[in-house]
Amino acid sequence: MSATHSRNPSSFSQSHRSNSQHSRSASTSTTVSAFSASVGSGIRPPSVHASSTLARPKSSLAKQRATRGADTRPATSLGTRGGSQDGPNKRMVSVSKFPLPFGARVPVNGSACIQKRLPRSFSNNKALGLPLRPLLPRRDALSTSTITADLADLSLCPETPKSTHPGSPSRIPRPSPRTPPAPEKPSFTPLPFPKISATSPLKPKKEVFLTKYSDLEAWDPEEQYGNMERMYEDVCRHYKEAMEDNVEAKEINNTYKSTVANLELERKELTESMIALRCELETTKYRLEAAERTNHELKRDNEEEVEDLKREHRIDCESIRQSHRSDLDRLKADHREEIRELKRRLEDELEGERSQRLQALAQVSTQGALEKQRHEMDLQSKDQEIRTIGMEVERLKADLEREKSLNDELRQSLASAGTNATAMENSRQALQAKIEYLESDNKSQSEAYAAMERRMNEALEKATECEEKLRKEEMHRRKLHNQVQELKGNIRVFCRVRPTIDSDQTEETAKITIPDSEEETKDIEVKGPDETNSLGKITTKTHQFSFDRVFDPSSDNAEIFEEISQLIQSALDGYNVCIFAYGQTGSGKTFTMSSDDGMIPRALRQIYSTSKELESRGWTYTMEGSFVEVYNEELRDLLGKDGDNCPKKHEIRHDMTTCETTITDVTTLNLDSQDQVEGILAQAMARRSVAATKANERSSRSHSVFILKLAGYNSITGKKSKGTLNLVDLAGSERLSHSKVEGARLKETQNINKSLSCLGDVIGALGQQQATGGVGGLNPRESVNGTNGSGGGAGGHIPYRNSKLTYLLQFSLGGNSKTLMFVMVAPEKKCLAETITSLKFADKVSRTRIGVARKTSGR
Numbered sequence: 031m032s033a034t035h036s037r038n039p040s041s042f043s044q045s046h047r048s049n050s051q052h053s054r055s056a057s058t059s060t061t062v063s064a065f066s067a068s069v070g071s072g073i074r075p076p077s078v079h080a081s082s083t084l085a086r087p088k089s090s091l092a093k094q095r096a097t098r099g100a101d102t103r104p105a106t107s108l109g110t111r112g113g114s115q116d117g118p119n120k121r122m123v124s125v126s127k128f129p130l131p132f133g134a135r136v137p138v139n140g141s142a143c144i145q146k147r148l149p150r151s152f153s154n155n156k157a158l159g160l161p162l163r164p165l166l167p168r169r170d171a172l173s174t175s176t177i178t179a180d181l182a183d184l185s186l187c188p189e190t191p192k193s194t195h196p197g198s199p200s201r202i203p204r205p206s207p208r209t210p211p212a213p214e215k216p217s218f219t220p221l222p223f224p225k226i227s228a229t230s231p232l233k234p235k236k237e238v239f240l241t242k243y244s245d246l247e248a249w250d251p252e253e254q255y256g257n258m259e260r261m262y263e264d265v266c267r268h269y270k271e272a273m274e275d276n277v278e279a280k281e282i283n284n285t286y287k288s289t290v291a292n293l294e295l296e297r298k299e300l301t302e303s304m305i306a307l308r309c310e311l312e313t314t315k316y317r318l319e320a321a322e323r324t325n326h327e328l329k330r331d332n333e334e335e336v337e338d339l340k341r342e343h344r345i346d347c348e349s350i351r352q353s354h355r356s357d358l359d360r361l362k363a364d365h366r367e368e369i370r371e372l373k374r375r376l377e378d379e380l381e382g383e384r385s386q387r388l389q390a391l392a393q394v395s396t397q398g399a400l401e402k403q404r405h406e407m408d409l410q411s412k413d414q415e416i417r418t419i420g421m422e423v424e425r426l427k428a429d430l431e432r433e434k435s436l437n438d439e440l441r442q443s444l445a446s447a448g449t450n451a452t453a454m455e456n457s458r459q460a461l462q463a464k465i466e467y468l469e470s471d472n473k474s475q476s477e478a479y480a481a482m483e484r485r486m487n488e489a490l491e492k493a494t495e496c497e498e499k500l501r502k503e504e505m506h507r508r509k510l511h512n513q514v515q516e517l518k519g520n521i522r523v524f525c526r527v528r529p530t531i532d533s534d535q536t537e538e539t540a541k542i543t544i545p546d547s548e549e550e551t552k553d554i555e556v557k558g559p560d561e562t563n564s565l566g567k568i569t570t571k572t573h574q575f576s577f578d579r580v581f582d583p584s585s586d587n588a589e590i591f592e593e594i595s596q597l598i599q600s601a602l603d604g605y606n607v608c609i610f611a612y613g614q615t616g617s618g619k620t621f622t623m624s625s626d627d628g629m630i631p632r633a634l635r636q637i638y639s640t641s642k643e644l645e646s647r648g649w650t651y652t653m654e655g656s657f658v659e660v661y662n663e664e665l666r667d668l669l670g671k672d673g674d675n676c677p678k679k680h681e682i683r684h685d686m687t688t689c690e691t692t693i694t695d696v697t698t699l700n701l702d703s704q705d706q707v708e709g710i711l712a713q714a715m716a717r718r719s720v721a722a723t724k725a726n727e728r729s730s731r732s733h734s735v736f737i738l739k740l741a742g743y744n745s746i747t748g749k750k751s752k753g754t755l756n757l758v759d760l761a762g763s764e765r766l767s768h769s770k771v772e773g774a775r776l777k778e779t780q781n782i783n784k785s786l787s788c789l790g791d792v793i794g795a796l797g798q799q800q801a802t803g804g805v806g807g808l809n810p811r812e813s814v815n816g817t818n819g820s821g822g823g824a825g826g827h828i829p830y831r832n833s834k835l836t837y838l839l840q841f842s843l844g845g846n847s848k849t850l851m852f853v854m855v856a857p858e859k860k861c862l863a864e865t866i867t868s869l870k871f872a873d874k875v876s877r878t879r880i881g882v883a884r885k886t887s888g889r
């Protein structure tokens with residue numbers, strides 16, 4: 031067992047566990063005691079399998095035992111019950127009481143059981159490892175069944191007690207150690223059954239009844255006897271066989287005994303080993319409990335540790351999650367910021383790229399237009415040349431005619447000259463005679479020479495006097511010119527109505543009337559849009575305006591320039607002159623100011639020619655030109671180098687002493703040749719910020735200012751002059767509701783409108799100053815002093831600083847300068863509202879009187 035235990039600990043522990051669950055000790059003792067009870071103490075209990083095989087058979091006999099109770103149990107191997115009065119001996123007695131000749135404990139109707147038990151004993155032997163041998167042949171079983179059937183038919187002893195014979199034929203009584211040896215095999219010889227004489231004839235069977243009146247048949251004694259005889263024979267045969275069985279059973283019994291002795295020894299060993307195992311079991315249980323306790327403690331410790339670790343892990347997780355979340359948020363914010371930055375940068379780049387492209391496009395188209403215009407002009411000049419040549423030819427023809435007549439006259443003169451020559455010869459001869467006479471009189475000759483010299487000096491003095499007089503006349507002319515300009519007003523307003531440019535003539539035009547006049551036209555009448563009054567009547571308001579000059583659509587730039595050429599002269603004379611074109615977008619400002627035959631090139635040409643003329647009077651001029659634009663309240667250099675990727679920041683600086691304005695880092699060109707003009711204009715136009723708006727395909731989105739500084743020096747008189755000519759092409763004024771622009775265009779439009787409104791404010795403030803008798807006339811230097819150039823001071827506040835444009839033109843607007851404003855009018859009906867607004871603005875300017883212009887310092 032111990033070996034088994036050590037070999038198979040798992041089975042042991044399993045058995046141990048199962049035992050512990052089901053009161054192991056009780057079960058074990060039950061098994062052992064049951065076994066002891068059945069086979070006797072000291073016998074090794076069979077294995078599980080064997081015990082199942084040896085389990086109490088559920089035979090009929092077992093059933094009988096069960097019904098009879100414990101007192102009917104047969105004697106055990108230990109013979110504890112062997113001596114009972116109910117033991118097998120008693121049952122033998124009971125059997126022996128049977129009238130049959132054998133004394134076996136075979137019940138009458140249990141013979142079949144006897145026979146059936148034997149194979150079961152045989153099976154038991156097999157289970158116990160005993161030699162197997164069939165105890166009964168097959169035929170015995172057949173005969174037994176016959177006997178049983180026969181016995182069942184016995185009616186002699188129908189009341190034979192079946193249950194009073196408890197002994198099992200198969201249950202061979204086990205001899206107790208103290209039991210005396212079995213008696214010798216009894217010898218049995220059955221007595222012959224008394225036979226009825228064979229000679230007695232069998233009477234024919236007659237029906238005999240018990241009584242005379244009974245229906246019951248009476249027994250036939252002969253038949254009964256025959257039956258008894260057969261039965262007797264059978265019993266004898268069976269007895270013999272039983273005796274043989276008995277001998278065999280004894281042998282088996284002996285074998286059992288030795289087996290039982292062995293089993294007893296084994297049981298003892300097992301008991302000892304069981305005790306040892308119990309001890310071991312107890313120790314193991316104790317250890318197991320200790321181990322369980324330790325395990326429990328360890329488990330608790332582990333659980334606590336796990337809890338701690340979990341808590342720490344949770345905290346760690348939470349902190350990591352927190353940090354990750356904050357990292358994520360930060361990264362998201364960074365990412366968003368980067369995206370915003372990238373977006374902004376891309377938009378800037380896009381905007382820059384677009385403006386560059388637009389500029390390039392504008393440049394190309396401008397160059398194309400310029401080329402075209404140049405060619406047209408060339409063509410015109412060629413035509414002009416042809417015309418001139420024709421005229422020249424005509425003139426030459428006339429000259430020829432004249433020369434011919436002159437020739438005739440000369441011939442006649444020659445004839446007369448011949449006559450004269452003769453006369454002259456005569457007179458020469460006379461003079462010769464006179465010389466001879468004079469030579470004779472030297473003194474009188476010297477006197478004649480001195481008289482001649484005197485006359486010559488007198489003539490030279492007279493010539494100097496005349497030059498001086500002429501210079502005085504020039505000065506006087508300038509003064510008179512200036513006076514004329516002053517009389518015309520220091521702010522003058524010209525109105526120009528452009529022709530309709532709609533080639534299809536489908537565009538409806540507004541009702542603009544310019545009265546025909548022999549004199550210069552000064553009035554304009556505009557019919558406003560139809561208005562419905564409160565009574566539902568449609569009325570049309572007529573707006574009348576008067577300006578210094580109104581040019582109808584047929585007027586060309588040359589005609590207009592004639593009017594302003596005197597102002598250009600004023601710039602040469604040392605005045606600050608500002609000419610600007612105002613009007614809604616598409617009304618013709620650029621056409622008037624900056625086109626090839628516009629005011630700027632014409633002004634430059636005039637300045638060149640006049641300066642040339644003045645050279646003879648001792649004047650030399652230096653001309654410096656710069657071209658800037660004010661775009662979105664920032665200055666841009668239009669003559670800067672094309673490669674400037676990063677446009678420079680330009681600042682406006684005013685010299686309050688000399689009333690000079692300079693722009694930092696701006697390109698200034700020395701204009702010493704008339705040929706430069708076109709190039710300068712083309713470059714400026716190409717760089718100018720333009721865009722297509724609803725009102726104009728190439729709308730100027732900035733104010734362009736051409737600044738020409740003229741410095742003159744008279745080498746004869748030593749006089750100096752410094753004048754500035756500002757030619758301003760303002761960006762188009764437009765209402766946001768009309769232009770329908772958005773984004774960058776919207777910002778441009780807002781800035782344009784703001785700066786135009788500032789210009790109006792400055793002019794208004796200058797007029798106000800004059801009207802209130804302020805410092806009128808007024809040098810902006812005076813009006814800005816004391817307020818750090820922000821306007822105001824003693825002369826009142828002039829808001830020059832409110833926009834870059836007015837700040838730039840500070841010394842060219844106001845009393846110290848001569849200002850001319852062109853108000854441009856588009857004739858289309860759709861522009862009517864804006865036209866009226868522009869005209870009202872111009873009217874306001876026109877009514878403004880701004881003192882007397884003064885030359886800038888340096889003259």
Ligand SMILES: Nc1ncnc2c1ncn2[C@@H]1O[C@H](COP(=O)(O)OP(=O)(O)OP(=O)(O)O)[C@@H](O)[C@H]1O
Pocket residue numbers: 527528529531583613614615616617618619620621622726728729730731760761762763854
């Ligand atoms: N007197 C004119 N005769 C013929 N065409 C003209 C005249 N005035 C303007 N135009 C034409 O009208 C169009 C718009 O003129 P322009 O560009 O000069 O307008 P603008 O007032 O400068 O516009 P913006 O303020 O938008 O720049 C041009 O095609 C120009 O050639």
